[in-house]
Amino acid sequence: MDASDLNLRHLQAIVAATETGSLSAAARRVNLTQPAITQGVLKLERGLGLPLFERRPGGMEPTDAARILAPRAAAALALIGSPRVTGPQMRAFMALARGGSYVAAAAETGIREASLHRAVADLALGLGHRLVERRGRGIALTARGAGAARRFRLAEAELKAALSELAALRGQEVGRIAVGAMPLSRARLLPNAVAAFHRDHPQVDISIAEGSHVELVGPLRDGEIDLMLGALRDPTPGDDLVQQPLFVDRPVVLGRSGHPLAGRNAAPTTAELARFAWVVPPEGTPLRAQWRRMFELGAVAPPRVAIESGSVIVVRQLLIQSDFLTLLSPDQVAVELEAKWICRIGSAPGDPSRTIGLTTRAGWRPTPLQRRFVAAVEAEAGRIAGAQT
Structure with missing residues (x-):
């Protein structure tokens, strides 16, 4: 059973029945008839391959499966935020949010564009606000639409987690x-x-x-x-x-084997390090901030960064082919260090860490x-x- 196969109204009933211990009380809470809830529970049990309740004279006793499903379902329903939302509406809107167009959503789901339009329009009506707006020849999610898409994805994650736990209860590790x-x-x-x-x-x-x-x-x-x-x-x-x-992790200064600063008895000074070109990650990353701090502690102006990159592969190739220096964890280039393609120039001044x-x-x-x-x-x-x- 897939998370998209779960009926949201049936999940509401499971949560209510688990909390109240009664199908009749659950029926009143979710505004369904008791026969409809009974049929919904039976259908869900067949799909899951697990009993959810033990029928007893005093009421409905939740099984371990219900105790797993109910809190996850309750969290998902809270994220969805409205009892008027249906599973097909949610799936249509999530496909639209992923694809960025009704054409892409139709190709993903196999549902006709007209049906997708209707489902998204009904969803917007149920939630009480616009979810999509026209942008030139295309469409875009409104701010509330983007928020709804995020909540629906989190709700789907909760339901997938529930199904994984229920599979484990059946002895299936999936x-x-x-x-x-x-x-x-x-x-x-x-x-x-x-x-x-x-x-x-x-x-x-x-x-x-x-x-x-x-x-x-x-x-x-x-x-x-x-x-x-x-x-x-x-x-x-x-x-x-x-x-x-x-x-x-404590990054170190690295360069190519045979670099002018390599193989010396004394560690290079900050001023010496500043005379070479560097390749470091972009601004806003912890390592870039530590690189800048390294020069500030030495009272030396940081050198110009000619190349910004957080890719170890790119950095490695630049170091091998030039006198560039970088600041990296030895862990990230262990193979390159062992092969002696690059070498450790020295510890970074100020002992930066992350x-x-x-x-x-x-x-x-x-x-x-x-x-x-x-x-x-x-x-x-x-x-x-x-x-x-």
């Missing part, structure tokens, strides 16, 4: 974990954690989206990825995010599988921290 990987996590932390997790849970799919903090924080907030790994921000970028430190960790949504309730994945990340982070001491 699911998908979506991870946002910032540059520093890709060298050792994430690959080793993924390998360890996959050995124990080979049936679970893992999707890794690479990008900078700016590129990944939106999908994290939207529920498109479950967690983000990399350098933490100070302060935390918003009350809707939670950061968990894992270990401290905290590497996990970023999740505030209020995120990981499934058991997601908790095990986080545990694998924490275990690998512990090994990295231990190797640094």
Whole structure:
């Protein structure tokens, strides 16, 4: 069963019946007849392959499956924000938000454009505000439309988490974990954690989206990825995010093997470092701020940054072919250092450091599988921290 197959009215009934212990009370709360709710519960039980209630003389006793489903469903319904929203309306609007046009949404869903127009119009009527507006020959989401799309994506994430937990209850280890990987996590932390997790849970799919903090924080907030790994921000970028430190990374100055500053007994001074061209990440990143601070501590004007890049591959090639310098974690270029393509010029003045960790949504309730994945990340982070001491 897929999250898109779940009937929102039936989910409202499950939540109400779980809270009240009575189908008749649930019927009054969600404005459906008791026979309709009974049929809805039976249909949902068949789709899930699990009983949701035990029928007893004193009422309905929720099963473990209902206790898993009800809180997730309640959270999803709260995010959707209106009992008038239907599943087809929500799916049509989310396809429109992803595709950016009714043509693209129709191609994705296989639903006729006229039906999509009608579903989105009915959704806007039910929510009481415009969701889409014309922009030239195309369309764009209104501010409220963009907010609704984000809430719907988070609601969908809750329902997918519920289905994953229910599958585990049936003895089926299935699911998908979506991870946002910032540059520093890709060298050792994430690959080793993924390998360890996959050995124990080979049936679970893992999707890794690479990008900078700016590129990944939106999908994290939207529920498109479950967690983000990399350098933490100070302060935390918003009350809707939670950061968990894992270990401290200390970048060093790197250059090509045979660089004029390489192989000397004494560490280069800040003034000497300033005489060379540098390739560093863009402004707004923690490493760029630390690079600038390095020169400020030496009372030397930072050199001009001719090339900005956060790509380790790009930086590596530039270093190999020129006298550029960079500031990076040795972890990120361990293979290149071992091959002697590049070398460590020296420790960075001022001993800059950055905290590497996990970023999740505030209020995120990981499934058991997601908790095990986080545990694998924490275990690998512990090994990295231990190797640094």
